[in-house]
Amino acid sequence: MSTVSVRFNDKDDMLIRKYAELHNMDLSSFIRQAVLDKIEDEYDLTLFNMVWEEEKNQERISHEDLKRDLNL
Numbered sequence: 001m002s003t004v005s006v007r008f009n010d011k012d013d014m015l016i017r018k019y020a021e022l023h024n025m026d027l028s029s030f031i032r033q034a035v036l037d038k039i040e041d042e043y044d045l046t047l048f049n050m051v052w053e054e055e056k057n058q059e060r061i062s063h064e065d066l067k068r069d070l071n072l
Contacts, residue, residue: 006031
C-alpha cells in the first residue's frame with residue numbers, strides 16, 4: 001500500500017474533515033472514495049459520449065410508441 005500526501009489550505013482542510021466526520025468516515029477513506037468516484041464519473045461520461053456519437057443518427061421511437069407496439 002502506498003501513501004500519498006496532499007496539501008490543503010486551512011479552510012479546505014476544515015471543510016473536508018468536517019464533511020468526512022459528518023458521514024462517519026475517516027479522512028483517508030473519504031478522500032480515497034472521493035477520488036475513485038471522480039474517476040468513475042469521468043469514465044461513465046466518456047462511455048456515454050462514445051455511445052451517443054455512435055448512435056445519435058439512428059432512428060428512435062418514443063416510450064409511448066414502444067408501449068403501443070408491445071401492447072402494454
